[in-house]
Amino acid sequence: MPLRTDTEALLATLGVDRSAFTGGGMASVSPITGEEIADVTPATAEEAAAAIARASAAFRVWRMVPAPKRGELIRLFGEELRAAKAELGRLVSIEAGKSLSEGAGEVQEMIDICDFAVGLSRQLYGLTIATERPGHRMMETWHPLGVVGVISAFNFPVAVWSWNTALALVCGDPVIWKPSEKTPLTALASMAVLARALRRFGEAPEGLAQVLIGGAEVGAVLVDSPDVALVSATGSTRMGRIVGPKVAARFGRAILELGGNNAGIVCPSADLDMALRAVAFGAMGTAGQRCTTLRRLFVHEDVYDTLVPGLIRAYGSVTVGNPLESSALVGPLIDGAAYRAMQAALAAARAAGGTVHGGERVAIGPDTAFYARPALVEMPEQTGPVLEETFAPILYVMKYSDFDAAIEAHNAVGAGLSSSVFTTDLREMELFLSARGSDCGIANVNIGTSGAEIGGAFGGEKETGGGRESGSDAWKGYMRRATNTINYSHDLPLAQGVVFDI
């Protein structure tokens, strides 16, 4: 079946009105073949402003709905996602080029965060705090924050939105979504699934969840509006450098989930078979287009000659291909620009003394599609392109002899998202997780850098932006905190023993 026909059938099954994906003037392209599969309608600045006004009105209603009742909407959303999993997962694969298993996995992540958020809707707890004044009580309350603008990247086209949306709606906040201009169809489909849950819920205000299709200029309307209380922006560090200061300048709140340059350290005591499999998935999975993709590997000199030849063999034999038609483990790059960035990084690595294994283009389908064999690059030291994130399957491998020096090198890049150590030595493990160990938001032992579960807070430090989403107490980012002190005595003692008698 031609990809366009397949796509249109999926969109129809998922409940998207045909007018939303035909004749709109903004092309949607599948990286699987590079062909146009739909054309969508970008929102104008006026439409974006109107969406913000609708969301602001919805906030006044939604914030007063009891949180467990808000959780009921997310429970229904989880049910609808379960029913739509196969079709939505396939659409993710078509639009983002992921394998069918990874496409379905992304929808599973949406379901998981819904389950988490339903429980959370009964656990938006504040503290009760001891006061220094007799006859007083002090406590914290958490209130809905306001309109949340979600700006998302192409590589997790739906999961990132759901992480934000499930929490925001339970926390009492309306959501406006500006998906990547490279993945508008999965956004329209996800909104259709949510719309079914909203209809079943019945009492949600209009404008509670909206989508604005378009590029950076549409996202900028959310970023600049004082009526958008929180901007949760996922994408490149380049984007975060623009968005972060603009939101800060108007004293808005931002959750920034930006680029990663994730590394692993393989120690002499490591289970090398396990390390090889974890490195292979972490570095080559999703064609190296995960924010948590493993991009740098430090291998101890005692095990280098055992592990690295095995890895090079795995790189040579991994199947690259159409993610829909074969059991290919590595699908396409998102577009020609990504392929050219990959080749530029490999050229720079060669110039810096690197030995490149793989990385060449693989001819699959029309030449509008960009498939590449993943590249493993043995580097003499951490220089040049190794210091930056190139959003493609390139793994830079370096030899180390001293663990402390390896940790120093591990931390000596701008990004701070995810990290791993492979060791069975307790001291190395604890050191890696300690205050002078990995400086990343995610630090793992004997698993790769990618594939986080929704139960933990997700995000990273430094140029990754500092934001946290998903599990643990990330919900606090979507609410405002009030400290309340109540005097039930007949006196008015002042804090710190201050006297002010009139």
Ligand code: NAD
């Ligand atoms: P991108 O920065 O090109 O675009 C991301 C989103 O930001 C898009 O929706 C885009 O339209 C919007 N945008 C760009 N400039 C903007 C501006 N000035 N104002 C408002 N909106 C703007 O990123 P991409 O190529 O889609 O995604 C890949 C990048 O995202 C990688 O760097 C990857 O590491 C990162 N990423 C990070 C995480 C994380 O959780 N840390 C998750 C996924 C992807």
